[in-house]
Amino acid sequence: MTMTASRPPERSTRADRLAQPTTRDAVRAVAENHGACLRPIQLRRTNTDTGEIDQVLIPCRSTLADVCPPCAERAKQLRAAQCREGWHLDTEPIADLRPPDEVQAMWVEHRAQAQADRDHVAQAGQDTAELDGLIGELDQELKRSGLRGKADPSRPRPRRQRSTRRRQDTPDLPKRKISPHTIGKTYTAPDGKTFRPSMFITLTCPSYGRVTDDGTPVDPGSYDYQRAVRDALHFAALFDRFIQNLRRVLGHDVQYFATIEPQKRLAPHVHIAIRGTVSRAELRQIIAATYHQVWWPAINEVRFDGDHLPVWDEARSRYLDPATGELLTEWDDALDAIGPHDDPMHVARFGAKFDAQGVLAGSKDTGRCIGYLTKYLTKQLGDCHHAETDTQREHVDRLADALRYEPCSPTCANWLRYGIEPKNPRPGLVPGACKGKAHRRDHLGYAGRRVLVSRRWSGKTLADHRADRKAWLTDMLGLPATDPASYRWEQVQPADEDYMPPARRLLHSVADRLRWQNALTEARRRAQDALGDELSAVGRAA
Ligand SMILES: [Zn+2]
Ligand SMILES: [Zn+2]
Numbered sequence: 435m436t437m438t439a440s441r442p443p444e445r446s447t448r449a450d451r452l453a454q455p456t457t458r459d460a461v462r463a464v465a466e467n468h469g470a471c472l473r474p475i476q477l478r479r480t481n482t483d484t485g486e487i488d489q490v491l492i493p494c495r496s497t498l499a500d501v502c503p504p505c506a507e508r509a510k511q512l513r514a515a516q517c518r519e520g521w522h523l524d525t526e527p528i529a530d531l532r533p534p535d536e537v538q539a540m541w542v543e544h545r546a547q548a549q550a551d552r553d554h555v556a557q558a559g560q561d562t563a564e565l566d567g568l569i570g571e572l573d574q575e576l577k578r579s580g581l582r583g584k585a586d587p588s589r590p591r592p593r594r595q596r597s598t599r600r601r602q603d604t605p606d607l608p609k610r611k612i613s614p615h616t617i618g619k620t621y622t623a624p625d626g627k628t629f630r631p632s633m634f635i636t637l638t639c640p641s642y643g644r645v646t647d648d649g650t651p652v653d654p655g656s657y658d659y660q661r662a663v664r665d666a667l668h669f670a671a672l673f674d675r676f677i678q679n680l681r682r683v684l685g686h687d688v689q690y691f692a693t694i695e696p697q698k699r700l701a702p703h704v705h706i707a708i709r710g711t712v713s714r715a716e717l718r719q720i721i722a723a724t725y726h727q728v729w730w731p732a733i734n735e736v737r738f739d740g741d742h743l744p745v746w747d748e749a750r751s752r753y754l755d756p757a758t759g760e761l762l763t764e765w766d767d768a769l770d771a772i773g774p775h776d777d778p779m780h781v782a783r784f785g786a787k788f789d790a791q792g793v794l795a796g797s798k799d800t801g802r803c804i805g806y807l808t809k810y811l812t813k814q815l816g817d818c819h820h821a822e823t824d825t826q827r828e829h830v831d832r833l834a835d836a837l838r839y840e841p842c843s844p845t846c847a848n849w850l851r852y853g854i855e856p857k858n859p860r861p862g863l864v865p866g867a868c869k870g871k872a873h874r875r876d877h878l879g880y881a882g883r884r885v886l887v888s889r890r891w892s893g894k895t896l897a898d899h900r901a902d903r904k905a906w907l908t909d910m911l912g913l914p915a916t917d918p919a920s921y922r923w924e925q926v927q928p929a930d931e932d933y934m935p936p937a938r939r940l941l942h943s944v945a946d947r948l949r950w951q952n953a954l955t956e957a958r959r960r961a962q963d964a965l966g967d968e969l970s971a972v973g974r975a976a
Contacts, residue, residue, distance in 0.1 A: 461940055469504040470947035471495075474939050476926040483920050489932060490923075491942050499812040506812035513885055514808050516899050517691045520892035521632050521707050522795030526616060527893025538579045545572045545585050607723045610685035616890045618710020631792040633708050634803040637676065637721065639665045639701040640785035649698030649819065650829040659836035662701055664728075666879030667842055667872055668782040669694065669702045672726040673886065676784070679720050684712055692886045695810045696818050700833055702880045705807050707793075709891075717790055727778035731768040733841065737853035738865065744850045746861040753855045753863075765844055765857040811884060816876035834875050839865060842872040842881065910957035 455463070465472055471493035479488045499506040520527070534542065552565035569589070576585060620630045643657035651657035665672075673692065681688050692706040712720075738744055744753040744762055753762045763771070793799045810818045821827045841848045844857040851865035871881035892899070907913075926933050934942070 458937065461937070461944065465940055465944045465947070466503055468944060468947045468951065469508065470940075470943040471505050472502045472940065472943070473936070474943040476934055476939055478924045478926050478930075478932065480922045480924075481920060482922055489926070489934070489942075491939055491946060493943075497812065498814065500814075500817070503812075510808050510811045512896060512899055513693075513811060514804050516887065516892055516894070516896065517707055517804050517807055518800065519894070519899070520689060520691055520887075521709060521793070521800065522630065523709060523892070524617060524620075524630060527890050534581070535579075538576070538581055541572060541575045541579055541581075542585070545569070545576060548572055549586065607679055607683055607720065609682050612681050613686050616687045616689045616709060629794055631711050631794055633706075633711050634791050634793050634799075634806075635706045635708060635717070636703060636789040637673075637706070638697065638703040638785045638787050639669070640783055642699075642701070645699045648823065648826055649700065650825045651699075654828070654832060657832075659832055660840070663833065663836045663840050663879045664780045665782050666702050667840065667881075668726055668728055668780065669704075669880055670882035670886070671728075672724070672782040672784065673704055675726050676720065676724045677888070679724050680708075680712065683716055683720055684710070686710070687890065689888045689891045690886070691807065691888075691891050693807050693811060694815075694880060694882070694884055694886070696815050696878060696880075698819055700819065700829065700878055702815070702878075704886075705803075707803065707807060711792055712790075714790055717788065718786075721784050721786065721788055724784060726782040728780040728782070729769070729772060730779040730841065730844070731772065731849075731852070731854050732776070732779055733849075733852040733854075735853075736851055738851055743864065744853075744855075746859075746863075748861070751859070753850060753859055755853075762850070762853055762855040764855050765849070765859075768854045814876040815878050815880055815884075816874070830875065833878060834873075837873050837879055840873075840879075842868060842870040846870055907953060907957050910960050911953060 462472060471491075473494040473496070474491040475494060477490045477492055479490045480486070481488075493505050493508075494502050495509065496502040496505045497509040548565060548569050552562050552569060555565060556562050573585065573589075618630055618632060620628050622628050639662070642651075642659070642662045644652040645657075646652055673694075677688065677690060689709045690706050692704050694702050694704050697703050738755075742756070745756045746752075747754050747761075750761070752764075754760060755762065791799070791803075793803055816830075821830050839848050839851055841852075846856055847863035847868040848865045849856040850863060856863065871877050872879050894902070
């Protein structure tokens, strides 16, 4: 938005007056200009020591520019910061394991005692329900104390294991033992300088038929829409396989920051920042050997269509064939029926085409690549490339058609069409009308997360990165940290007396933002001053 310094003329015409923005629009524009959330949420904060009540407005934190442009932009910046921080790390982000603290040790001791008691009671043939309950609670306490994993991983066995669900075949790749380090190799140049290159890799889906420059098929009749949508549905799982294989070949716990976006032909592709490097030859070999087998029941035959659909039997909580009254095959039984000579329902692979480049810490390339990585994060997949021509619109339509009856998950309503009862069935399922995100036009078959970050990328979660920024600010300004334990927070509801309508919330949002920006300016000034002092101290010392 641009601001003009014009004042309305003394005697204005109706047209002049109408050309002025409404106050409401102006507030919105000013808010957007300052990066203030447009849909702030009102919370009531009660100081539990003093009983004092404040109204606090917090940003909506939407990641979509359609919903809240300032929040979406901030979310994107945070992702960029996360990406930058992990890419060229030269020390392991998560230090070696610490011994348990006293509280953790105490819970472990209780847990051990309970297990011994329980097994003793079980051996005597008595009822263990009470002790099992206690063990469950102690496991919760162990988790709450910050310990990861379980004391007895074999304990909860909710389902029987299915031996017929086949494992993924092992890819034909050199296999090294994976060492736990996550840092790439350091190289030393002849002049003694050391550098640690990282990489930017882009992987695509295979070809489904030739496409023109606008991303639409040359021959829509032979374009493999079914394969295209199945690859999109299982893209995240395929990416996972790739990372496993990459780690196996490189022999260390490779870390990544990846984003998934559509290409112009509307197939997903993935941009990956990895720490460390891999040669193009190795990469080509890994891509060729990477696939994901989908061991789902075959859907070659349409059994229910149009008005002839399975009906829900309330008493048995099952679907049955309305003509014969027979129950449909249950999901688990359908899986069991997959025999040793059957093929997987789908095998997802990457295309042979890929892009890979080395990126040095602090180089111009880093910023450019992070730009690529975060470019479309504020948009839904389906909104990244707008269909502008009829040909493009028809391409989107055909993709949506192909997705309509494709099962998106084990619980998808579409299984009914093929005579199989979806997992966890419930009434009201209609094939072709599954509510799963993957079927929607704004998702184009990919319903997973858009940003995939490995656990030891920066050793921090997004919330940690957000807290870093705040901590820096309060530190610079010398503000006391507030103790979260002494406050109670509640969301204010429209029926409450202190509820603020949206227009007033927006005004507060702008005011809060202005205050924050002033604080930021002040903190930056102080940081500069501190740096200046340091430099002049160095100058004096020299
Ligand atoms: Zn917002
Ligand atoms: Zn579905």
